[in-house]
């Protein structure tokens with residue numbers, strides 16, 4: 001709005017500068033008319049001699065105005081009529097400029113009103129956005145709480161399922177999952193259930209797990225992932241909780257002695273018929289065993 005006001009002021013100054021010279025010329029043109037009136041009253045002495053010479057023959061026919069004088073009157077009359085026709089044109093121009101300035105002023109007023117209205121609506125919108133943000137924060141807190149409760153419930157369901165459907169050994173329960181997964185996929189699946197990939201830590205747990213798997217798949221034989229690998233360092237076998245494996249149950253026979261895969265096979269599986277351990281390619285898709293705390 002400040003720029004618009006400055007623009008209006010500049011336009012006004014320009015308009016006045018245009019109008020004042022015109023009015024000045026008007027006055028200069030109107031002077032002879034006054035002088036003509038003054039000639040009759042004898043006050044024409046203050047006027048220039050040239051004008052006196054032009055006006056005297058008109059008002060003093062007695063001064064012996066001949067044919068030449070009459071011709072001068074005829075030639076001078078159109079010159080004096082010019083100001084009387086130019087003045088209305090100047091007035092019309094000024095009136096037009098003033099009317100346009102009035103229109104501009106009205107437009108600026110309307111813009112001011114629109115700007116105020118926009119400010120009010122922006123303030124209302126800011127209030128609404130603040131309210132929505134507060135509601136979103138509440139919804140987010142509720143969602144986090146719901147997610148936490150859901151995870152706790154899922155872990156509890158996994159624990160109950162593992163111990164009801166699986167095999168309990170000491171303070172843990174093993175549960176066979178008949179889904180084909182890679183080693184990493186099996187790890188995630190057990191975690192999503194609230195458990196871990198099976199980690200038989202001693203002979204008691206190993207024998208209980210082997211008996212459970214043999215009975216589950218009898219008379220078949222299926223390999224199952226355990227939570228043991230040497231992915232971090234070759235021949236350094238660790239459980240998935242990072243603890244080192246101290247008890248092993250590798251298959252040992254004249255046909256095959258495990259582990260034999262070197263750096264190609266770094267994840268450990270259990271064969272369901274005899275419970276022996278085999279090293280396998282970690283990307284191989286196999287069934288797996290989860291364990292849950294009781």
Ligand SMILES: [Ca+2]
Nearest residue numbers: 262263265266
């Ligand atoms: Ca290996």
